[in-house]
Amino acid sequence: MMTPSTRNLDVDLTRLLVRMYDERGFDFRNYKTASLKRRVTKRLNALNILSYNEYFKMLDSDPSEYNRLLSCITIKVSEFFREPEVFEALGPAINAFLPVDEGRTLVKGLRIWCCACANGEEAYTLAILSSELLSPAVLKHTKIFATDIDSEALDVARKAEYREDFLTNVPPELIKKYFIRTGAAYKVKNNLTNLVRFGRHNIVTDRTLTKMHILFCRNLFIYFNKELQEEVFKKLDYALSAGGILVMGRSESLPKQFAHRYVQLESDMSIYRKMD
Numbered sequence: 157m158m159t160p161s162t163r164n165l166d167v168d169l170t171r172l173l174v175r176m177y178d179e180r181g182f183d184f185r186n187y188k189t190a191s192l193k194r195r196v197t198k199r200l201n202a203l204n205i206l207s208y209n210e211y212f213k214m215l216d217s218d219p220s221e222y223n224r225l226l227s228c229i230t231i232k233v234s235e236f237f238r239e240p241e242v243f244e245a246l247g248p249a250i251n252a253f254l255p256v257d258e259g260r261t262l263v264k265g266l267r268i269w270c271c272a273c274a275n276g277e278e279a280y281t282l283a284i285l286s287s288e289l290l291s292p293a294v295l296k297h298t299k300i301f302a303t304d305i306d307s308e309a310l311d312v313a314r315k316a317e318y319r320e321d322f323l324t325n326v327p328p329e330l331i332k333k334y335f336i337r338t339g340a341a342y343k344v345k346n347n348l349t350n351l352v353r354f355g356r357h358n359i360v361t362d363r364t365l366t367k368m369h370i371l372f373c374r375n376l377f378i379y380f381n382k383e384l385q386e387e388v389f390k391k392l393d394y395a396l397s398a399g400g401i402l403v404m405g406r407s408e409s410l411p412k413q414f415a416h417r418y419v420q421l422e423s424d425m426s427i428y429r430k431m432d
């Protein structure tokens with residue numbers, strides 16, 4: 157196991173982060189250090205590399221290692237209907253977003269952004285929820301944009317095949333309706349995959365998407381320091397239409413300076429409506 161001194165580790169980690177940014181534009185400089193240190197050390201141990209200098213040489217000779225490092229640094233833990241109570245609470249919030257005017261919904265279709273979608277579980281959960289809640293006419297014009305920084309994760313998401321343990325929170329009738337069993341795995345049916353468009357997007361460095369009615373950004377801010385949380389929140393705020401719904405992770409909340417623009421819809425959950 158590599159056990160460099162803490163001070164050296166800080167200096168080396170900073171050098172590595174600057175290099176990742178300069179060489180590849182991957183900007184992890186404002187991510188929380190403790191988690192980064194653990195993940196990089198894990199990568200070095202897996203490669204049997206004993207020092208950062210040795211690792212820098214490897215990055216020079218094999219630049220594709222930058223992508224593998226990115227995959228190792230970012231944590232992809234997720235599951236279908238993660239925190240099921242959030243999706244239960246969302247039903248009425250979504251319906252309220254679709255006011256009916258003389259039998260016609262005022263919104264043609266929803267634009268939903270699943271930011272930091274990892275291997276796709278959350279995006280397909282949103283596709284299930286939309287299919288269950290929306291009328292066929294609104295669903296036809298609904299699109300879920302699912303983005304992540306990690307291309308490998310997006311490849312898994314597009315494949316849309318999951319082990320049974322990722323589906324623990326999915327009620328059996330929904331499994332039957334939206335998945336096909338393929339040996340040991342479950343494949344998401346086309347009616348859901350057709351609703352979701354996956355794309356590589358770095359919320360720190362790329363331009364934000366716009367005009368979203370629902371924006372999920374869960375379990376990403378926990379990796380950011382306070383300044384980066386504020387900077388990225390500006391982008392989420394810009395992306396969300398007035399009246400839109402923002403969902404963050406259980407241990408995440410919106411930065412204080414934005415609180416006056418949002419109403420928290422459930423006292424114990426990070427579900428907010430942006431005020432008009």
Ligand SMILES: C[S@@+](CC[C@H](N)C(=O)[O-])C[C@H]1O[C@@H](n2cnc3c(N)ncnc32)[C@H](O)[C@@H]1O
Nearest residue numbers: 230231234272274304305306358359360374375
């Ligand atoms: C723990 S997963 C969250 C998955 C899902 N949102 C959930 O809560 O179950 C965190 C995801 O954030 C992604 N991520 C990290 N930094 C990112 C960035 N700057 N832009 C976009 N995605 C990022 C990682 O690749 C990873 O897939």
